[in-house]
Amino acid sequence: xxxxxxxxxxxxxxxxxxxxxxxxxxxxxxxxxxxxxxxxxxxxxxxxxxxxxxxxxxxxxxxxxxxxxxxxxxxxxxxxxxxxxxxxxxxxxxxxxxxxxxxxxxxxxxxxxxxxxxxxxxxxxxxxxxxxxxxxxxxxxxxxxxxxxxxxxxxxxxxxxxxxxxxxxxxxxxxxxxxxxxxxxxxxxxxxxxxxxxxxxxxxxxxxxxxxxxxxxxxxxxxxxxxxxxxxxxxxxxxxxxxxxxxxxxxxxxxxxxxxxxxxxxxxxxxxxxxx
Ligand code: MF3
Ligand code: CO
Ligand code: CO
Numbered sequence: 485x486x487x488x489x490x491x492x493x494x495x496x497x498x499x500x501x502x503x504x505x506x507x508x509x510x511x512x513x514x515x516x517x518x519x520x521x522x523x524x525x526x527x528x529x530x531x532x533x534x535x536x537x538x539x540x541x542x543x544x545x546x547x548x549x550x551x552x553x554x555x556x557x558x559x560x561x562x563x564x565x566x567x568x569x570x571x572x573x574x575x576x577x578x579x580x581x582x583x584x585x586x587x588x589x590x591x592x593x594x595x596x597x598x599x600x601x602x603x604x605x606x607x608x609x610x611x612x613x614x615x616x617x618x619x620x621x622x623x624x625x626x627x628x629x630x631x632x633x634x635x636x637x638x639x640x641x642x643x644x645x646x647x648x649x650x651x652x653x654x655x656x657x658x659x660x661x662x663x664x665x666x667x668x669x670x671x672x673x674x675x676x677x678x679x680x681x682x683x684x685x686x687x688x689x690x691x692x693x694x695x696x697x698x699x700x701x702x703x704x705x706x707x708x709x710x711x712x713x714x715x716x717x718x719x720x721x722x723x724x725x726x727x728x729x730x731x732x733x734x735x736x737x738x739x740x741x742x743x744x745x746x747x748x749x750x751x752x753x754x755x756x757x758x759x760x
Contacts, residue, residue: 517745587613647684
């Protein structure tokens, strides 16, 4: 895989890694990331017993549109909603609907907004009512795996180093890493090169360079890593019906580390931990 200056590349996935300039692009990503995070902040108080996932989607759509942004998922490959709502054993891409939240549920809400053409993509876990200990632990380990991965990113290291950091922590905590879905480059394009795998070997894969923009979004299961996609073509579930969790941040690589664009301005990056 090769690198290309984003300013000289077409605004689509051309199989090369785009390097963005540190000023305009980071300013755009900061705005988009912040709005996506604020949307997830707003949903903390709304995600409770008796609420349907369709209601959460409605609130998210209204929030995004009210702030002059666009919901990136609407119309994306035929998807029709603003958020994905992935409940319990749903790994990702759960479709909002008439399912009512119940005490003990764990829910991932994943939102992507477009602000001035820049994409902000982020997700968090929300616990409903009394969450079982093992579900709480899965969410904590998943958040820990994301943050341990982000903590080591700097120019010169390899994507395999990142994948290895995430995987080794998850597995040391007896959780498994989903292989079928990965993070991705983003910026002016929603899903761009490269794929960001959440597993890997140190020293392998592409080099990380300043100006790269991508997501990290590990999915961890309590049981086996195997997943399948349901007949709706979207909903991915664990084959063994074990619980699954995911967190996602959008980041940019700087000269000496990263900037996280989707950090919660309200400090709600781990909403479920508040009620623990
Ligand atoms: N936000 C998801 C991601 O992290 C993508 C969802 S695509 C959709 O990449 F169409 F399902 F919304
Ligand atoms: Co993403
Ligand atoms: Co996402």
